[in-house]
Amino acid sequence: MIKVAVVGATGYGGAELVRLLSGHPEVALTALTSRTYAGQRLGDVYPNLAPFDYTLEALDVEAVGRADVVFFGLPHGEAMAHVPAVLERGARVIDLSGDFRLKEAALYPRWYGFEHTAPGLLAEAAYGLVETHRAELASARLVANPGCYPTGALLATLPLLRAGLSDPAEIIVDSKSGVSGAGRTSLKLAYHYPEANEDVSAYAVGTHRHTPEMEQEMAAAAGSPVRVLFTAHLVPATRGIFTTAYLSLRPDATRDAIEAAYLEAYGDEPFGVVCGGGAWPHTKATYGSNFAHVAVRVDERAQRAVCLSALDNLGKGMASQAVQCMNLMFGLPEATAVGAPAAYP
Amino acid sequence: MIKVAVVGATGYGGAELVRLLSGHPEVALTALTSRTYAGQRLGDVYPNLAPFDYTLEALDVEAVGRADVVFFGLPHGEAMAHVPAVLERGARVIDLSGDFRLKEAALYPRWYGFEHTAPGLLAEAAYGLVETHRAELASARLVANPGCYPTGALLATLPLLRAGLSDPAEIIVDSKSGVSGAGRTSLKLAYHYPEANEDVSAYAVGTHRHTPEMEQEMAAAAGSPVRVLFTAHLVPATRGIFTTAYLSLRPDATRDAIEAAYLEAYGDEPFGVVCGGGAWPHTKATYGSNFAHVAVRVDERAQRAVCLSALDNLGKGMASQAVQCMNLMFGLPEATAVGAPAAYP
Amino acid sequence: MIKVAVVGATGYGGAELVRLLSGHPEVALTALTSRTYAGQRLGDVYPNLAPFDYTLEALDVEAVGRADVVFFGLPHGEAMAHVPAVLERGARVIDLSGDFRLKEAALYPRWYGFEHTAPGLLAEAAYGLVETHRAELASARLVANPGCYPTGALLATLPLLRAGLSDPAEIIVDSKSGVSGAGRTSLKLAYHYPEANEDVSAYAVGTHRHTPEMEQEMAAAAGSPVRVLFTAHLVPATRGIFTTAYLSLRPDATRDAIEAAYLEAYGDEPFGVVCGGGAWPHTKATYGSNFAHVAVRVDERAQRAVCLSALDNLGKGMASQAVQCMNLMFGLPEATAVGAPAAYP
Amino acid sequence: MIKVAVVGATGYGGAELVRLLSGHPEVALTALTSRTYAGQRLGDVYPNLAPFDYTLEALDVEAVGRADVVFFGLPHGEAMAHVPAVLERGARVIDLSGDFRLKEAALYPRWYGFEHTAPGLLAEAAYGLVETHRAELASARLVANPGCYPTGALLATLPLLRAGLSDPAEIIVDSKSGVSGAGRTSLKLAYHYPEANEDVSAYAVGTHRHTPEMEQEMAAAAGSPVRVLFTAHLVPATRGIFTTAYLSLRPDATRDAIEAAYLEAYGDEPFGVVCGGGAWPHTKATYGSNFAHVAVRVDERAQRAVCLSALDNLGKGMASQAVQCMNLMFGLPEATAVGAPAAYP
Secondary structure, three states: OEEEEEEOOOOHHHHHHHHHHOOOOOEEEEEEEOOOOOOOEHHHHOHHHOOOOOEOEOOOHHHHOOOOEEEEOOOOOOHHHHHHHHHHOOOEEEEOOOOOOOOOOOHHHHHHOOOOOOHHHOOOOEEOOHHHHHHHHHOOOEEEOOOHHHHHHHHHHHHHHHOOOEEEEEEEEEEEEOHHHHOOOOOOHHHEHHHHOOOOEEEOOOOOOOHHHHHHHHHHHHOOOOEEEEEEEEOOOOOOEEEEEEEEEOOOOOHHHHHHHHHHHHHOOOOEEEOOOOOOOEHHHHOOOOOEEEEEEEEOOOOEEEEEEEEOOOHHHHHHHHHHHHHHHOOOOOOOOOOOOOOOO | OEEEEEEOOOOHHHHHHHHHHOOOOOEEEEEEEOOOOOOOEHHHHOHHHOOOOOEOEOOOHHHHOOOOEEEEOOOOOOHHHHHHHHHHOOOEEEEOOOOOOOOOOOHHHHHHOOOOOOHHHOOOOEEOOHHHHHHHHHOOOEEEOOOHHHHHHHHHHHHHHHOOOEEEEEEEEEEEEOHHHHOOOOOOHHHEHHHHOOOOEEEOOOOOOOHHHHHHHHHHHHOOOOEEEEEEEEOOOOOOEEEEEEEEEOOOOOHHHHHHHHHHHHHOOOOEEEOOOOOOOEHHHHOOOOOEEEEEEEEOOOOEEEEEEEEOOOOOOOHHHHHHHHHHHOOOOOOOOOOOOOOOO | OEEEEEEOOOOHHHHHHHHHHOOOOOEEEEEEEOOOOOOOEHHHHOHHHOOOOOEOEOOOHHHHOOOOEEEEOOOOOOHHHHHHHHHHOOOEEEEOOOOOOOOOOOHHHHHHOOOOOOHHHOOOOEEOOHHHHHHHHHOOOEEEOOOHHHHHHHHHHHHHHHOOOEEEEEEEEEEEEOHHHHOOOOOOHHHEHHHHOOOOEEEOOOOOOOHHHHHHHHHHHHOOOOEEEEEEEEOOOOOOEEEEEEEEEOOOOOHHHHHHHHHHHHHOOOOEEEOOOOOOOEHHHHOOOOOEEEEEEEEOOOOEEEEEEEEOOOOOOOHHHHHHHHHHHOOOOOOOOOOOOOOOO | OEEEEEEOOOOHHHHHHHHHHOOOOOEEEEEEEOOOOOOOEHHHHOHHHOOOOOEOEOOOHHHHOOOOEEEEOOOOOOHHHHHHHHHHOOOEEEEOOOOOOOOOOOHHHHHHOOOOOOHHHOOOOEEOOHHHHHHHHHOOOEEEOOOHHHHHHHHHHHHHHHOOOEEEEEEEEEEEEOHHHHOOOOOOHHHEHHHHOOOOEEEOOOOOOOHHHHHHHHHHHHOOOOEEEEEEEEOOOOOOEEEEEEEEEOOOOOHHHHHHHHHHHHHOOOOEEEOOOOOOOEHHHHOOOOOEEEEEEEEOOOOEEEEEEEEOOOOOOOHHHHHHHHHHHOOOOOOOOOOOOOOOO
């Protein structure tokens, strides 16, 4: 059995990890930490987990360091304070925050508003998008689990970028997210049910901290620099991110070649579904699951590809993707405990 | 491996069965039937199942009869035409419709509007509420899976009725259901998104066909006749039934005895959660799962108990409850493939 | 022009008052107060009012007392501290809180948790349900605007009670409310969008402070004491209350007499709609409006009437009802500024 | 009084017209037609209109032609068959369909799939976007009411285009619409509540018939050809369209100049609200109203403007905009009967 600790088990991401890991046949949960609820039963904080007997404790680096792998579900800027000590104790780490996603430490002050305190680990951290970093992840000691928006944007665009069929100089990413992406702990008026229900709005146009993460991974796929203009939107749903990305096509890019690039990219992927023919990605088709539905449409008038993806921001966009990484790191079938299809409808 | 057929696999109940059974380690799906979509991939009809390779076929009693167990997910009044032939071929049957729920054939014309064509099977059919019919179900050849509303009403009230703490002469059941209870095939204006969203309404006051089913099972628990006044409501949610039942208390019923009856009833049940203290049942805590959350509140002014339950109408109220039955019938742990906690939030 | 002040203009009730009064041809808004947002534009706090030029100020009894009528939209227990002084200055008062709804001061400690500090005004306060207190309201100096739940329960049941067709000894009221009933200022986890969406739950079984208000008004209609068992539910909608009330029928009550009682009660009412035939009350049909849709169904097996109503908790259940009162108090047509049909869908 | 007929009064647009016109002090509704419901009360078809006494009749060109103005709320391709005859009878016409929006008849076969049968009227038809065609509309005999998506896209981008601050060669328009945009009569699975709730998807990428309408009006504003790449999305809301448009900026366009263009464009407009500072457009702020909230954000890294708008697709995007036109055509204050702020929350 793999000994697993979850630091920050009472955020939406942490609790989703526990939900998934509770059914993992090779995992023993050895520690679940919470600053606010230490000493309480997790089932009293998350009613879906009421039937399960998990107790929350305060974070003790010594204790969590005895696990084989530690998931961090803390707010941005907090994991980096604890991760070095945990790694030293021999545990492997999967961090759900943005703390280890960017390779360039200098980007943190600008996009995250803090100086990185463990910049030496950035080069080592493997970016946890299994579809593109599988080999590296298998042996990784430290994994930076992708952001929810980048997961959607990357799965939608990377096949096109890798195939060299588009001009990567400027990519417009327009994403629509359910409200659970805002987390559970910050009770802002914007997420108060009467305000968020039946509302659509945009935020963080061009300033969202997920932007450099997209650019980094897209550039790696394209082999040349990428500039992303990213707009995030809130839609009245609990879960789900739908991404619409606009890329310029190279003059010689044919519809056939473009569609083939997607079929090839996801043909062997256990969690990538390409929607062709009359089918479209729908966030509902991914609810609670690790699947991502992807499509590409070509607009010949504009000589543009419109790249679409749908996923669950707490699933493939966060917790189940992290479990998929863990499976890979420990030599298990990737789909262990995360292979269930979405609940539908 | 248990060979399993699902007749009517493209209704919400049938598709939920496939979703659950796709992860069942002891099940081989040998036939999935659909009148409308025969010949198509199930994954083209249900996008959450797109990653799975299931093909739909027309109903062939011979073929499905070769399974060890056949789930029927047909509209009321249709299963009774096929079940006798399937049983003759040696398969066991779990029927999700109301066709075998009532012991008295004479009730069908009044409540369902049809004459029963296989009344000889009614006595044999085991009522699939595991919490009260476990022994009988283990050896049953034919199971009548409970209705979604009755499941909620029975789980809420049976502990009180069995303990003899209430007067069963009249029970008021006020239930609130998500719209998926209306099924997928009937596209009525009432379920058109713009009409159903942000709307609450009642229907079928005192005339709902689930009424005699509640009365039958409540009377069995109470040991005396029960008259139920049942009101169904539609609320703007996809899944979930919340039930509020009002029962008169016997003069000597104490709060302690009442609460004890619930703790005792569900103490060893794998899927019953009693909400005490400050906790309340929430449908969200059961989304996509086989769990039911139950609570009892005592109003001393009115000398009444208010019995509450929350469950997923497609889960414990339909498909996962049917799988729980199947596990029991085949000697497997009850929670196999249906033990996952609800996705939350 | 009627000079109108709104004290507490930034709660949902206060802002809805301003929305309605902004279109009232006989009203001049002379003061809008807010503790939290004094000095700001109301349109910066409520984006729907952005096009309107209203400025918020701190509460100054002297200033608001110069109005002809002052609406109070403060939390329970706060209006009673200011109302006497405002009345002394000659203004009339319509209070949206519960502070003046109960005739018996002794009920406040038990149900509201405070001692009433202006008990001398309770006898004088007119209960603002126009349908039953029209004459009294026309000349009232102080109006206690009904609670949202009581408005629904009373409109559903009073015709039956007044007609003497039911046994008033025990009435069960089961109400389903949208989340805006919780107000805007208390950002609790229960109202966080991801938690409240796709959830149904009950709260305050038998302990809700709207209970004695229902009992008081029902008893007045029935001419004998009434005991109400009230259960409140939260459903995933922004606006709307749906009420289902269960009453025992007298042995001689006929369906015809019952239905006639409703048609008579609402035949001349501008805002009461009786749903007969195949029609049912729907909260959506009342969204943003002052209309209430009402129906009665008779269950002969149970010898019970099931009384139904649907309304907008911020409309007929709060702000537009208060404007209807004001119109009556100032001799205007009742529907002035509140006669618009609901937005649909 | 202006005599008004509504042809197609039982679609969402037609019923919204009736809702608004029922409160118009200068309007007498002389005919409401419906193919499906002729002979019935409109209040039996639309429960929000139950309190109003309107009867539906079959379309009789003679009869509706006696009105001063006829609103057409028929599906695309049907109004053009009746409009010439109605105009001949001396009535003015406001058509809510796309039949008269495009100046070039040759575009209809490609985008709408039909040959235009009254091409001679296209030149005469005034495009009903009051903000840009006010003078022309005042005297128009035939008005083509804008599409819901174009209204959002045009209000978001025209100030920038008119000011010459952007390069109009390619504009990307990414819109998110509530489900009521699909209408009431087509009960498709995609709009079945359980399927549409908690789902986000895209449709009609690059092929939506609103595309040439956007291009026509944007080109007129820019003074040079415009190519629009338009993607429509469905989000789980009843009403509301949120538009995010991406435009390239000219090298000399400053943030100050851009923001000034919006303030100038909407400074005197009764229904345009510019969101600056920390404010963002929200569809909720426009629910049921004729207001549009607009914002522009500049991304200097990408040298792009992101132009945002929020409106009610059945309000400013359809029915209330048509009433605003009518007011203008008859010399009334534009806000008559459509000046109410949105219901909020």
